[in-house]
Amino acid sequence: MFFVVCHRLFEYPYMQEIEISQLRALTDLIKQRYDYDFGNYAMSSFRRRIQRIIELYKFASFDALLEKLKVSDAKFFQEFLSEITVNVTEMFRDPTFWVELRENILPALLTDNKIISIWHAGCSSGEEVYSMAITLKEMNLLDRVRIVATDIDNSILAKARDGVYSVKNMEVNQKNYERAKGLYSLDTYYKEQNGKAYLDKTLVKDVSYREHNLVSEVSFAKFDLILCRNVMIYFNQTLQNQVLKVFHESLYKNSFLAIGSKESLIWCEIANKFLVVNNEEKVYKKVKD
Amino acid sequence: MHNRFQLDDHYRAIVIGGSAGSFQVISKILSSLPTDFELPIAMCLHRLRHVRNGFVEALNIKSTIAIKEPHDKEPIRKGNIYLAPANYHLGVEIGNSFALTTEELLNNSRPAIDILLASAAQVYGKRLVGILLSGANKDGAMGMKRIKDRGGLTVIQDPKECLIDTMPVSAQKLTTIDHSLDVQSIIDLLLELNQRVKNAKES
Numbered sequence: 001m002f003f004v005v006c007h008r009l010f011e012y013p014y015m016q017e018i019e020i021s022q023l024r025a026l027t028d029l030i031k032q033r034y035d036y037d038f039g040n041y042a043m044s045s046f047r048r049r050i051q052r053i054i055e056l057y058k059f060a061s062f063d064a065l066l067e068k069l070k071v072s073d074a075k076f077f078q079e080f081l082s083e084i085t086v087n088v089t090e091m092f093r094d095p096t097f098w099v100e101l102r103e104n105i106l107p108a109l110l111t112d113n114k115i116i117s118i119w120h121a122g123c124s125s126g127e128e129v130y131s132m133a134i135t136l137k138e139m140n141l142l143d144r145v146r147i148v149a150t151d152i153d154n155s156i157l158a159k160a161r162d163g164v165y166s167v168k169n170m171e172v173n174q175k176n177y178e179r180a181k182g183l184y185s186l187d188t189y190y191k192e193q194n195g196k197a198y199l200d201k202t203l204v205k206d207v208s209y210r211e212h213n214l215v216s217e218v219s220f221a222k223f224d225l226i227l228c229r230n231v232m233i234y235f236n237q238t239l240q241n242q243v244l245k246v247f248h249e250s251l252y253k254n255s256f257l258a259i260g261s262k263e264s265l266i267w268c269e270i271a272n273k274f275l276v277v278n279n280e281e282k283v284y285k286k287v288k289d
Numbered sequence: 290m291h292n293r294f295q296l297d298d299h300y301r302a303i304v305i306g307g308s309a310g311s312f313q314v315i316s317k318i319l320s321s322l323p324t325d326f327e328l329p330i331a332m333c334l335h336r337l338r339h340v341r342n343g344f345v346e347a348l349n350i351k352s353t354i355a356i357k358e359p360h361d362k363e364p365i366r367k368g369n370i371y372l373a374p375a376n377y378h379l380g381v382e383i384g385n386s387f388a389l390t391t392e393e394l395l396n397n398s399r400p401a402i403d404i405l406l407a408s409a410a411q412v413y414g415k416r417l418v419g420i421l422l423s424g425a426n427k428d429g430a431m432g433m434k435r436i437k438d439r440g441g442l443t444v445i446q447d448p449k450e451c452l453i454d455t456m457p458v459s460a461q462k463l464t465t466i467d468h469s470l471d472v473q474s475i476i477d478l479l480l481e482l483n484q485r486v487k488n489a490k491e492s
Binding site for chain 2: 232
């Protein structure tokens, strides 16, 4: 009977109960041993990432994972880091945002002849960077833009650079691209081979991909546009406040910040330094230094 | 006062999950609530992933209380009704606010009912009521188990009345269900709950 019950439970993910105190012990250990601070990640999703890792790596218990992390193992920690961060995304996610970008935001940045600088903060596997490059190319702007794409996870940056995605994702990407008022067909920009879509790498040849941790690092340059969509949702309010300060410092006055469609700055301490440009698409403008 | 369900007065939040066959049911429930309902209600209903608008509007036609799709970290307020937005998971975060995420699909869904129910159970414990309606997959079963394990109240729509009973039946197989009710009885339970909480506050 015991085995029958166990078998049934295993059909359900996230079954391993983990208490807040255990999560605290885990984040303390990681901070001490690996110098990454997850203490201000949103608890509900962080818990699920840990549950997921326990299931994925078939750890017998939460404590078994903790023990594994106590032994400094750089290779395992890199994998752990990749699993903690959520790397689920689409090209042209929220197509109406890309229409706003094409029709209003980018034109607003074109008032003079200077180079436009864009930061993709938390670029994950690179779909958003390719979407941006395609949009810019179709506006004949690719040469006038400097793009920096950063992520906490070094291994996902390699993926972002490669631009090789599963063909089964391309159907959604194509639909998004059409709704985003793309000029051609998305397959103009990739070749299909062995179930993979190989994006045209020349699109991102000038993109600078860098490892950067929003939690611990400061501003490193100034930008005209920062995209950080569906990244801060994994942080608690304290950390969101802190990261928004980094973005504020990294933006020229009157330049733009884009966040996810269901994110909001209203609960952030320095929200009053930004003005809502488009509330549906969550585009903000920095109006105060 | 009616006391059919013998409810405690310590409840602080309600979560509702539904899928195929639940739209009429949820509409009926929402049309029957008093405008000064005491508890927050968070709903996760399976919906088209790439259609952002229209669903809340459709539910609002019948609802006595205006429903909103919360933003990430939005504080949870009593008497408000919330709906998980398209293509995001909706969870409850410590500090009594919502958390949205773009994690992997769960039970082929985003939003997934299990994520709302389990995260709410973690925060509210025995102060939570979980209601699972008609649906065609097992989403919500794990979440209902979490609610029960933490001392909350579990309610399903009577499988005999469901258009598709897979969802409530899956929950029944995985955990103890306190009440299996037809729609009118679910409404009666919510009204009784509201009265109990209201009375406790006044006394």
